[in-house]
Amino acid sequence: MINEKPPTAMDLATILGSRSQRRAFVLATVLVLVVGSLLALLVAHNVPETPVWNAFVNLLISVPAAGVFALLSGLYLWYFFSDPSKVLMQSYLFPKDISSSLTELARHGTEYKIFVRTGRHFRASILPIIIEKARTSRAPLRLEVALLDFRNESLCARYSRYRQSASFDRNTWSPGYVRTEIHATILAILTALNENNGLISADLYLSPRLSTFRIEGTADALIVTREDPNDAAYRYHRGQPEFAAYSAELRWVFDESERVVSSSGGVLPVSLSELFGSDVVTASSEIAARAATKAQSPYAS
Numbered sequence: 001m002i003n004e005k006p007p008t009a010m011d012l013a014t015i016l017g018s019r020s021q022r023r024a025f026v027l028a029t030v031l032v033l034v035v036g037s038l039l040a041l042l043v044a045h046n047v048p049e050t051p052v053w054n055a056f057v058n059l060l061i062s063v064p065a066a067g068v069f070a071l072l073s074g075l076y077l078w079y080f081f082s083d084p085s086k087v088l089m090q091s092y093l094f095p096k097d098i099s100s101s102l103t104e105l106a107r108h109g110t111e112y113k114i115f116v117r118t119g120r121h122f123r124a125s126i127l128p129i130i131i132e133k134a135r136t137s138r139a140p141l142r143l144e145v146a147l148l149d150f151r152n153e154s155l156c157a158r159y160s161r162y163r164q165s166a167s168f169d170r171n172t173w174s175p176g177y178v179r180t181e182i183h184a185t186i187l188a189i190l191t192a193l194n195e196n197n198g199l200i201s202a203d204l205y206l207s208p209r210l211s212t213f214r215i216e217g218t219a220d221a222l223i224v225t226r227e228d229p230n231d232a233a234y235r236y237h238r239g240q241p242e243f244a245a246y247s248a249e250l251r252w253v254f255d256e257s258e259r260v261v262s263s264s265g266g267v268l269p270v271s272l273s274e275l276f277g278s279d280v281v282t283a284s285s286e287i288a289a290r291a292a293t294k295a296q297s298p299y300a301s
């Protein structure tokens with residue numbers, strides 16, 4: 001379903017379907033109209049009153065007037081009429097809109113679910129928003145997080161090879177880097193749970209499933225993204241058939257994964273070695289993971 005293609009015709013509905021493109025289009029159009037109007041007034045004020053110049057001035061004035069009419073007409077049609085591509089454009093997210101859309105999801109709802117490989121962006125950008133929301137609203141918030149099983153060496157190696165060949169930051173990736181980033185995300189979740197006991201609860205899973213897609217969201221909307229920040233994404237709201245499909249996919253991922261952390265399990269560990277054992281996560285690996293928790297999102301502009 002993620003392979004659906006957006007409309008190829010650059011009509012007004014396509015342009016205004018993106019929040020960032022809508023803002024850029026309106027600002028650029030208004031700027032052109034203002035400059036054209038000022039130019040027409042400047043010419044009208046400085047040329048002699050002759051029929052030829054009067055005709056030229058009227059022509060200059062008609063250009064911004066026609067532009068204003070076209071802009072208002074386009075906005076009227078966009079607001080009051082449905083386009084054949086409306087349904088698809090409601091789901092399609094341009095790359096520049098992905099970060100703000102994920103942030104919007106994190107700020108609303110009482111739960112957040114995510115299936116991801118290392119969770120770098122979730123750890124650095126989304127989790128802090130969830131923590132702030134829980135503290136500000138003083139309302140319980142539940143997390144369900146599925147990460148790649150870092151204990152599976154062949155899985156980590158396969159994923160790192162994929163990122164080395166098809167990622168915008170390909171030089172960063174290695175099996176060790178994959179494990180460190182997963183460790184860091186687990187540590188960040190443990191810290192959030194221990195520091196916000198009673199406000200944030202979570203189930204954390206380690207998954208054997210490898211995918212090029214991320215699925216995350218709330219009970220009301222899901223966003224499906226890919227690895228590269230230049231790739232488009234799709235957002236599905238409750239009531240759309242795709243929402244039900246991806247919700248089922250997310251549930252299957254959790255069901256097939258091993259749950260390693262649960263808030264209902266009593267006292268939570270504070271370190272990776274306490275959770276998995278020092279033979280699975282060494283002291284040096286834990287130090288590297290704690291350093292990684294302070295890193296910014298790789299998708300931050």
